[in-house]
Amino acid sequence: METDNKTGRRMNIWLIIKNELEHKKLGFITGVLSLVIATAGLVGALIVLRGDEIATRQLFIDKERELRAEMAQLEDDYRIIMRNMGYNVLILDGEQSIPALERDGYATAYLDYEDVWKIAESGITTLNHLLPVLQEKIFWKERNTEILLSGVRGQVPVYAKPGHLTEDHEYRSPIMDRVPEGKADLGEEVAVSLNIRPGESIVIGGEAFEVNRVYSRRGTRDDLTVWIPLDKAQSILGRPGKINGILALECVCATEEIGQVKREIKEILPHAQVFEFSSLIAARADVRDRAARLHQEILYAEMAHQLQLREEKERLATVLIILLIAGASVWIFVLILNNVRERKHEIGILRAIGFRRLQVLKIFLGKSVLMGLVAGISGCLLGMLVGVLWSGPGLSYGGAESLITLPLIITGLLLAPLLALAAGLLPSVLAANQDPADILSEQ
Amino acid sequence: MRNIKYAFVELIVKNVRKAYRSGKVKEVKAVDSVTIGVGKGELVSVTGQSGCGKTTLLLMAGGLLTPDEGEVFLGNLDMYKLSPEERDRERAVRIGFVFQQFYLVPYMNVLENVLIPTIGSNSYSASADKRARELILRFNLEGRIDHKPGQLSTGERQRVALARALVNNPGVLFADEPTGNLDDDNAEVVLRYISDFAAEGGAVLLVTHDKRISHRAHRSYQMKEGRLLN
Numbered sequence: 059m060e061t062d063n064k065t066g067r068r069m070n071i072w073l074i075i076k077n078e079l080e081h082k083k084l085g086f087i088t089g090v091l092s093l094v095i096a097t098a099g100l101v102g103a104l105i106v107l108r109g110d111e112i113a114t115r116q117l118f119i120d121k122e123r124e125l126r127a128e129m130a131q132l133e134d135d136y137r138i139i140m141r142n143m144g145y146n147v148l149i150l151d152g153e154q155s156i157p158a159l160e161r162d163g164y165a166t167a168y169l170d171y172e173d174v175w176k177i178a179e180s181g182i183t184t185l186n187h188l189l190p191v192l193q194e195k196i197f198w199k200e201r202n203t204e205i206l207l208s209g210v211r212g213q214v215p216v217y218a219k220p221g222h223l224t225e226d227h228e229y230r231s232p233i234m235d236r237v238p239e240g241k242a243d244l245g246e247e248v249a250v251s252l253n254i255r256p257g258e259s260i261v262i263g264g265e266a267f268e269v270n271r272v273y274s275r276r277g278t279r280d281d282l283t284v285w286i287p288l289d290k291a292q293s294i295l296g297r298p299g300k301i302n303g304i305l306a307l308e309c310v311c312a313t314e315e316i317g318q319v320k321r322e323i324k325e326i327l328p329h330a331q332v333f334e335f336s337s338l339i340a341a342r343a344d345v346r347d348r349a350a351r352l353h354q355e356i357l358y359a360e361m362a363h364q365l366q367l368r369e370e371k372e373r374l375a376t377v378l379i380i381l382l383i384a385g386a387s388v389w390i391f392v393l394i395l396n397n398v399r400e401r402k403h404e405i406g407i408l409r410a411i412g413f414r415r416l417q418v419l420k421i422f423l424g425k426s427v428l429m430g431l432v433a434g435i436s437g438c439l440l441g442m443l444v445g446v447l448w449s450g451p452g453l454s455y456g457g458a459e460s461l462i463t464l465p466l467i468i469t470g471l472l473l474a475p476l477l478a479l480a481a482g483l484l485p486s487v488l489a490a491n492q493d494p495a496d497i498l499s500e501q
Numbered sequence: 502m503r504n505i506k507y508a509f510v511e512l513i514v515k516n517v518r519k520a521y522r523s524g525k526v527k528e529v530k531a532v533d534s535v536t537i538g539v540g541k542g543e544l545v546s547v548t549g550q551s552g553c554g555k556t557t558l559l560l561m562a563g564g565l566l567t568p569d570e571g572e573v574f575l576g577n578l579d580m581y582k583l584s585p586e587e588r589d590r591e592r593a594v595r596i597g598f599v600f601q602q603f604y605l606v607p608y609m610n611v612l613e614n615v616l617i618p619t620i621g622s623n624s625y626s627a628s629a630d631k632r633a634r635e636l637i638l639r640f641n642l643e644g645r646i647d648h649k650p651g652q653l654s655t656g657e658r659q660r661v662a663l664a665r666a667l668v669n670n671p672g673v674l675f676a677d678e679p680t681g682n683l684d685d686d687n688a689e690v691v692l693r694y695i696s697d698f699a700a701e702g703g704a705v706l707l708v709t710h711d712k713r714i715s716h717r718a719h720r721s722y723q724m725k726e727g728r729l730l731n
Contacts, residue, residue: 069629074606074620078608409589410598411665412594498677
């Protein structure tokens with residue numbers, strides 16, 4: 059059983075290693091330093107790269123969020139622009155002949171006013187801005203001219219799309235403003251030809267209206283139209299509770315499949331038919347797709363740039379780490395080899411008095427590993443400190459705990475001992491294989 | 502030559518030969534057909550000029566250098582029939598060495614130097630420690646127990662080396678020019694301790710160029726050009 063001698067030390071291989079290290083401090087310190095630099099370099103570089111990765115990922119997230127917001131704004135702008143192009147869906151009674159509609163300019167088959175509410179309350183999401191219309195060409199006998207009389211009310215809210223609505227279930231951004239009670243809006247051709255200005259009173263079918271506004275020229279039938287509240291139009295035209303069309307805006311998100319809206323309306327109003335202005339729908343889809351593509355291209359370009367920067371940093375770090383590790387390995391090799399040369403006679407006497415090769419090997423490898431262990435701990439701590447200090451953005455995003463992981467610590471702690479073991483192996487084997495007879499016969 | 506008083510032969514070197522060759526240089530016979538025996542309690546000296554093959558003979562006898570021919574028996578063991586590891590183990594527990602250059606470990610103190618062989622033989626214990634301290638006391642080194650070799654005189658260093666050789670209670674002591682670096686007084690002290698070891702039953706093979714030593718040996722041989730002359 060081993061006991062301590064007077065000096066309090068145990069007689070074993072580690073005592074030889076420890077005493078020799080104390081005797082040759084400089085060699086030990088320089089060996090440890092080289093390994094500390096290599097370990098700190100590796101750990102620090104890995105932390106900086108990890109911090110960079112976190113910062114890059116966060117940058118992507120921020121950039122994507124920023125772009126998404128910009129694109130949402132852009133898409134909204136497009137939506138408004140496209141919406142201003144007018145309705146792109148017209149719901150008619152199933153009996154309505156389309157050629158007759160084209161010929162007359164208005165429908166001659168009628169829907170119930172309640173039909174528009176059935177659509178609005180059905181939960182449909184493919185349509186927006188439902189506008190019930192009762193429109194007929196009449197002879198305006200008070201002014202002795204033909205006009206299109208259009209009875210409208212405010213746009214009926216589609217309740218399944220609350221984001222478009224105010225708390226009072228009015229559209230935040232209506233395509234067409236409601237015609238106030240007792241008022242009339244005029245197309246430009248009507249107003250100019252009859253010299254009517256806003257604020258003037260007009261009479262249509264015996265009903266008096268004040269001109270609310272005159273729309274600027276559109277180059278369509280709208281220029282020949284007079285808009286009045288729906289109930290008044292129903293009264294004047296003698297069609298109470300009736301409408302002859304529902305204008306609507308097909309939702310951008312639903313245009314992936316043109317025609318889907320027809321199937322949905324058919325389920326709600328089996329007696330109705332849907333007329334889509336396909337060119338407008340396609341234009342809306344195209345605009346949305348282009349916006350989305352632009353969004354992706356900007357994001358991918360930014361990601362590619364960041365990845366390229368990261369790859370360059372990784373390459374630089376790899377070269378640096380390889381140099382540090384190679385330098386430390388060579389230095390440890392030289393140190394141990396020199397140590398073996400210096401201790402040649404010591405090896406000789408130890409072998410002569412019965413030390414086995416393995417025991418001599420342990421003396422030198424033990425020294426290498428001890429250097430590695432001290433350097434592993436010191437280098438790991440130093441590397442973590444330097445790495446964290448150099449990882450500004452990464453540190454601010456994830457904190458130190460996101461940069462310093464268990465695998466990183468294990469890698470850092472193992473690198474130096476393994477490196478020292480590998481670099482010290484050959485000189486240690488040379489020491490163990492020295493022939494004591496050769497050494498001792500030199501005297 | 503003094504009378505031999507021993508019961509058993511501890512070491513037999515039988516007809517050993519060793520020659521060195523180096524490149525195109527002619528073969529040099531370092532040891533040529535040497536036979537020698539050392540009994541328990543016997544001190545045998547081999548004297549001769551430098552280069553006559555004394556150290557080669559001692560290294561072969563000590564199990565450190567394989568002879569080209571011949572056998573070496575330590576007790577009943579044929580040393581060179583053992584594996585290198587077995588030979589190391591036998592050397593650690595049954596053989597002590599003393600050299601002219603001392604070969605102390607410079608970074609260990611006197612006590613640690615004396616105890617070093619117990620690491621090689623895995624025999625460090627309280628009794629080994631006690632034995633080391635007894636040897637240090639016996640060799641008048643008690644005041645130097647914590648000193649490093651660099652702080653010792655040459656005589657003290659050789660006494661430490663001798664204590665180290667004896668700490669495992671070996672049966673045989675090999676001494677190669679043990680007084681070569683010592684003045685007459687210190688040489689006398691060291692030789693007395695070596696003689697005491699033999700007197701206590703140990704076997705000693707001592708090689709030296711100093712003919713004055715032979716007066717302490719039970720038997721003394723002259724060696725010349727690798728051969729024993731008498």
